Amino acid sequence: MLVSFLFLLLISDEVHCEQNCSYQDVLNYLNLSGNNELYSMTRPVKNYKNPTQVSLEVLLYAILDVVEKDQKFIPYVWTVTRWNNEHISWDPNQFCGIDNVSLPSEMLWKPDLTIEEMTEKDKAPPSPYLTINNKGDVEVQNDQVLVSTCRMHIYKFPFDIQSCNLTFKSIIHTAREIRLQPSDNSSEATEWSREVMRTQYEWLFINMTVTANNASELTDQDMIIYTITMERRSLLYIVNFLLPVLFFLCLDLASFMISDYGGEKLSFKVTVLLAITVLQLILNEILPSSSNQVPLIATYCIVVFALMMLSLLETIFVMHLREKGSRETQRDTHDWTQGGFNYNVSSSETGEVAPGAEEDRHNKLTGNCYTLERLSDELRAMEKTLTLFLKSKKEDKTSGYWTRVAKRVDKFFFLFYVILVLLLLILIFLEWKSD
Numbered sequence: 001m002l003v004s005f006l007f008l009l010l011i012s013d014e015v016h017c018e019q020n021c022s023y024q025d026v027l028n029y030l031n032l033s034g035n036n037e038l039y040s041m042t043r044p045v046k047n048y049k050n051p052t053q054v055s056l057e058v059l060l061y062a063i064l065d066v067v068e069k070d071q072k073f074i075p076y077v078w079t080v081t082r083w084n085n086e087h088i089s090w091d092p093n094q095f096c097g098i099d100n101v102s103l104p105s106e107m108l109w110k111p112d113l114t115i116e117e118m119t120e121k122d123k124a125p126p127s128p129y130l131t132i133n134n135k136g137d138v139e140v141q142n143d144q145v146l147v148s149t150c151r152m153h154i155y156k157f158p159f160d161i162q163s164c165n166l167t168f169k170s171i172i173h174t175a176r177e178i179r180l181q182p183s184d185n186s187s188e189a190t191e192w193s194r195e196v197m198r199t200q201y202e203w204l205f206i207n208m209t210v211t212a213n214n215a216s217e218l219t220d221q222d223m224i225i226y227t228i229t230m231e232r233r234s235l236l237y238i239v240n241f242l243l244p245v246l247f248f249l250c251l252d253l254a255s256f257m258i259s260d261y262g263g264e265k266l267s268f269k270v271t272v273l274l275a276i277t278v279l280q281l282i283l284n285e286i287l288p289s290s291s292n293q294v295p296l297i298a299t300y301c302i303v304v305f306a307l308m309m310l311s312l313l314e315t316i317f318v319m320h321l322r323e324k325g326s327r328e329t330q331r332d333t334h335d336w337t338q339g340g341f342n343y344n345v346s347s348s349e350t351g352e353v354a355p356g357a358e359e360d361r362h363n364k365l366t367g368n369c370y371t372l373e374r375l376s377d378e379l380r381a382m383e384k385t386l387t388l389f390l391k392s393k394k395e396d397k398t399s400g401y402w403t404r405v406a407k408r409v410d411k412f413f414f415l416f417y418v419i420l421v422l423l424l425l426i427l428i429f430l431e432w433k434s435d
């Protein structure tokens, strides 16, 4: 009993073996084995009037690089292309239920799809295999690093959102030969791309829009445009660029508290101005020179630069006024010490020292010695008054006409400057945040 069961099993196994259960059997049946190039040469249709329906699916795996300067966009994409080969069909029941086979991709005809924006051929070899099923559907999956051009709008850098197109189309086939259709709509493409997205460095993927451009009189080819929209992560640029510039502006504002005397204020302001220039040079490295619209960040830099230059000019002007004022004071003091001495001595004598002088006249005859002593006392008192007088005179003269003008200019300018800075900064940031 057991033996006969084993025998049956063996027989059934043998029967199984006799069946066409290997992939090679399928290929033999399809006449695809060996060096048979029957199917790889021409478009696989039974009647040349039938167009081949090609459906395309694109997923975004990663945004590897976006180079604003070269207007270059480098995504890593996964493409799945499907079409029907009318020469291929088999009954899976005849082949142990095999309903799909993988073949070397050069064995069958493939649509010649290209990406219009691509500027560099992918260096990685294309996927070596394609899959066919029993109904003749062929599927090719490919992943590639695309180096493509993309017109970037850097007006709002670093708060910018970029959209880059990938246009898929056939190189030589017209719409009569190849009909190209997307197999996913925008929401699916976006959702699936989000799921498979591996790395997002500087750029955040927002969405992917699929547009099918059917052939028209103008273009006799079908096109599929995938528009990838992404947003820049601007935090690093804020921390590394916008804030430092703002801090330098604050330093410039603070420099109004430095004393006008001596050159410190001037050299401080020049140093801060030079720091802005360095940051501007860095900016030059990032932004493309081809943009015809001045980016806001450049405007921001130039505005801050201009403001600081204005304040530097004001400082120079005020210093000039003060110089003028102090020269005037010196000249006045000089005049006074030369011409007015006698008058002042007499005035001081007639004032405070008058009773002493009266007494002196009374004791005229008490002796030379005494007189000399009195005189020296008097002189000392006079000297004291003189120095006091001189000092007060000098202080008065410091706030002479030009010095007062300088002070007023300084005060007025500071107010004007603060208001101007606030106004311009608010304007620029509003423009930045507007859509």
Ligand SMILES: *[C@@H]1O[C@H](CO)[C@@H](O)[C@H](O)[C@H]1NC(C)=O
Pocket: 018, 019, 020, 025, 028, 029, 094, 095
């Ligand atoms: C296997 O395929 C050959 C032709 O390719 C056919 O003649 C044969 O009947 C098939 N065998 C089975 C068990 O289907």
Ligand SMILES: *[C@@H]1O[C@H](CO)[C@@H](O)[C@H](O)[C@H]1NC(C)=O
Pocket: 029, 030, 031
């Ligand atoms: C394979 O080729 C043979 C003869 O060359 C032919 O009879 C057969 O129909 C072909 N098979 C298919 C699936 O076209």
Ligand SMILES: *[C@@H]1O[C@H](CO)[C@@H](O)[C@H](O)[C@H]1NC(C)=O
Pocket: 097, 098, 099, 100, 101, 133
């Ligand atoms: C291909 O065939 C294998 C088994 O033969 C099956 O597991 C798989 O799901 C098939 N794939 C497709 C896409 O039909």
Ligand SMILES: *[C@@H]1O[C@H](CO)[C@@H](O)[C@H](O)[C@H]1NC(C)=O
Pocket: 151, 164, 165, 211, 225, 227
């Ligand atoms: C990208 O494709 C869209 C949809 O056709 C089009 O409106 C847009 O102008 C294209 N952008 C570029 C930069 O070619």
Ligand SMILES: *[C@@H]1O[C@H](CO)[C@@H](O)[C@H](O)[C@H]1NC(C)=O
Pocket: 185, 186, 187, 188
């Ligand atoms: C996209 O396709 C899915 C399923 O095929 C469908 O549910 C969804 O409504 C479609 N979305 C749009 C915008 O057509």
Ligand SMILES: *[C@@H]1O[C@H](CO)[C@@H](O)[C@H](O)[C@H]1NC(C)=O
Pocket: 186, 187, 206, 207, 208, 209, 229
């Ligand atoms: C993709 O995002 C952009 C910007 O947010 C938006 O204008 C566009 O409508 C979105 N497209 C889809 C299909 O959601």
Ligand SMILES: *[C@@H]1O[C@H](CO)[C@@H](O)[C@H](O)[C@H]1NC(C)=O
Pocket: 179, 212, 213, 214
């Ligand atoms: C393009 O043609 C396909 C069928 O070939 C159709 O489903 C689709 O709606 C057409 N699209 C446009 C924009 O005409």
